[in-house]
Amino acid sequence: MSRADPAPTRSAPTRSARARWARTAAAGPWLVGVLVLIAGVVLFPAGYMLWNSLRDISEFGVDRGPAGLENYQRLAELAALPRVLLNTAVWVVGVVVITVLVSLALAQFLDKAFPGRRLVRMAVIVPWAASVVMTATVFYYGLDPFYGIMNHALVDIGLLDAPYGFTKNTVPAFAVAMGIAVFVSLPFTTYTLLAGLQTIPGEVLEAAQLDGAGRIATYRRVVLPMLRPAIAVATIINIINVFNSLPILRTITGSIPGYSADTTTTLTFKLIQADRQVDTASALSVVNFVLVLAIIVVYVRVARPMREH
Helix, strand or coil: CCCCHHHHHHHHHHHHHHHHHHCCCHHHHHHHHHHHHHHHHHHHHHHHHHHCCCCCCCCCEEEEEEEHHHHHHHHHCCHHHHHHHHHHHHHHHHHHHHHHHHHHHHHHHHHHCCCHHHHHHHHHHHHHHHHHHHHHHHHHHHHHCCHHHHHHHHHCCCCCCCCCCCCCHHHHHHHHHHHHHHHHHHHHHHHHHHHHHHHHHHHHHHHHCCCCCCCHHHHHHHHHHHHHHHHHHHHHHHHHHHHHCCCHHHHHHCCCCCCCCCCHHHHHHHHHHCCCHHHHHHHHHHHHHHHHHHHHHHHHHHCCCHHCC
């Protein structure tokens, strides 16, 4: 072999790199619209939010100059913050876990062939198609202790001795809000998991049964591992939606005084609307954003080894 032979070997990676750059450049014009949308809808508001969190903004929205970390310090000194953080953890974990577990059962049921399956599948979509505010409002007035039809129905069937103010007290109102959040989150999660179930080859399930695995063992050792990508997508989307959910909590717990039924999202709303503290609310929004990212990163790092196992 001559000394000139290695030259083509060294140029091969160069040609491959050029080909990749050419493909990327060809895809560039198609990505411009998406990148502009991301910059305008995500990056700019996030940057402006961070900027406001470092400014001294009056109650009338006048920027009075830099504030450093004073807004974050004021936020840390807020007496209700520990309770709000606990509420947020209970809200996110409770709603997401219950939604995924119930959706697993629903998806398994809808994956079976039975008369009227198409109608049942369409009915599952209804809570997702309806307005979240409308759904929360229906439950709010339905549970009213004076004229709520749901409240009086519970009395009529003997579950309550007298109408109860579910939306007037902190713990029951928070529980009702969680139930509504699960109700409106079920359609998306169920259909995501149903799509995952339908990608599992029937031959795999038949092979497991031929090997002597029962239904529970087949579901735990075959179905669930193959559903992990769908579960991961459903969980991440639900974490983002539930963490930032304002309409349900605002409708159900908005009449409760103080911050005992608030999450970080509703507290941000109150700081802006009631207290006129735009700078402190911006600091809380930054903390909220970081918390969501941290939860997603931790979940992805935990789910990845499980998926690769």
